[in-house]
Amino acid sequence: MSLPVQKRLVRGAALAASASTLAMGLAACGQAGSGTAGGVSCDASAPGVTDQEIKLGLTWNDTGDGAASLAAFRGGIDARLELANTNGEIFGRKITYAWRDDKADQALNAQVTRELVEDEGVFGMMTAPGGAGGSIEWLAEQNVPVTGMGSDPLWQNRGNMFSFYYLGEGSNTAWGKLIRELSGTRAAVFAISGSKSNSDFSRQLAASLLESGVEIVKTYQVAEAVTNFEAIAQQIKANDIDTLAGVVLPNIAIELLPALRARGVQLKAVVMPLGYDDSLLHENGASLANAVIISQIKPWQANTPEQHTFLEMMNTYSPQIQPATTDMAVDGYVTADLFVEGLKLAGECPTRESFISALRAVTDYPGAGLIPKDVDLSTNYKEPNSCYSIVQVTPDGTAFAPLFDAKPLCGDLITTDRMNQLLGTA
Known part of the structure; x- marks a missing residue:
């Protein structure tokens, strides 16, 4: 693990502009978990929401210094979203995402985040540790849902930004x-x-x-x-x-x-x-x-069913990440899990506002069973x-x-x- 990425993870934490949309799994069902083909029709769709799909955005360091260490973060995201799509967890829609390389640079992160939100029209953002601080204030002003690691103190007191961990003040x-x-x-x-x-x-x-x-x-x-x-x-x-x-x-x-x-x-x-x-x-x-x-994660020696599920999903959908038992892979998996949980709670016709209010009301978020202790999302963003x-x-x-x-x-x-x-x- 390179030193620059290690430093970003401690905050923690702490870490070529291009885009592609990754289709995650198969179109699922008209009702969550039924496994049949279909989708949901809404009279007025939020950005990134269609009858068949919900499109998210991801910024991460793909080619900058220490990029190799962040591959596990994206691998964790892919594993969790593939599980959601295979199980039809989001009312028959599949979750996809477009991504940009921010090279862990805050100025570049600000630029590519705006591209994803304004040009790609994504519903919300997932962010890897690194350069995400460049877009925090703008995303808050736009009330765009964000999930990731709250290893930048600027995440604190932002109602639109969700993490199981906040570095914060104090x-x-x-x-x-x-x-x-x-x-x-x-x-x-x-x-x-x-x-x-x-x-x-x-x-x-x-x-x-x-x-x-x-x-x-x-x-x-x-x-x-x-x-x-x-x-x-x-x-x-x-x-x-x-x-x-x-x-x-x-x-x-x-x-x-x-x-x-x-x-x-x-x-x-x-x-x-x-x-x-x-x-x-x-x-x-x-x-x-x-x-x-x-x-920040539950010890693997606990050997829980949730840990078995995580390892199975990583081996199935992100087999290139070996070993899968890394903090970065879990961080990515939980980042995606936060979005899956928020979309479930926001209902069949989600809006950014309904997503934020519903997920922020959760008082016992388990982090897919991979974090030390359930967290109260209604308060955890206010303190370290x-x-x-x-x-x-x-x-x-x-x-x-x-x-x-x-x-x-x-x-x-x-x-x-x-x-x-x-x-x-x-």
Whole structure:
């Protein structure tokens, strides 16, 4: 996974203009789930809605830096929409989508989003992590339904923008709570130098630690290119630091943890914001031994029926994504699932307004059974996410093991004012 995409996923998150309409599956039935051919006729159709079809739009990074890592996101979208079309979930209509490559560039994203909405006439938008921030305000002004990952703070308080996860403003105590559970007390916090999004995340993380009584001893701005991890390891030892947190990306941990072990440093907590990926263990598991990863998805070790369905759909409709058990594939699948659920609730003759009001009223959205905890869509867009799944790399570096009996770890809200107070910026 390339560093630019990793950074966008941490927000999180966080990541050639062309278009094509992808027909997803077979035309289905006149009633949801009946499996017979047909469609629904409405006197006045919303944009992108015909008797036989509902057309959506997608912006994603197809050819820009780190594009390969986002292929799983689109694979997840395809799998969920194909399932909906095969089962006739949307009143006999099939869901299709047109897409544009935004190269994870916000200016380009603003341009191609307008093309999809105004020229292609799509009903609503799905957005991949990356450049989607370029169109947030305009889509809100147009009241266009949007689903995706709310890893940009601008998603907060936008009634038209749906996600199971919002980075938002303020913070929560979950990170600090986790570190205290692991007996950590003295932390080094990492950020990516020159990245505003990661700076925002690091501030949220720092507030969580301080509110929970974890001392921040050192803060490191890590460069994308050359970083002297040997020197950092020596400083961590000299300062009796027992915890690593913040933007501890896999490529950082892979370099730093062996350097610490070579110096006899016994850390109590190494908390990473991503890295729950079997392929990472196959290549670098020994280096990552005992590292803890905070995840936005339910641990695969839970082995639930919903997880089996997801894997079956990915293997059937997006077999090129291997392994399918990646955060990005789940993010895409849930992005599409949000649209499927909204269209079901909006009824046989959906409008953008009826979609938004109906989906925003859902108080127990399960995220296709793939997220740590059901979310209340009527309120979750107003505050940052506060519940996570926690997994740990086993001591031999060969597997992941869920912590807390695979139950989500949830924290309490830290308001923006309180966060500024904790950080001395009030």
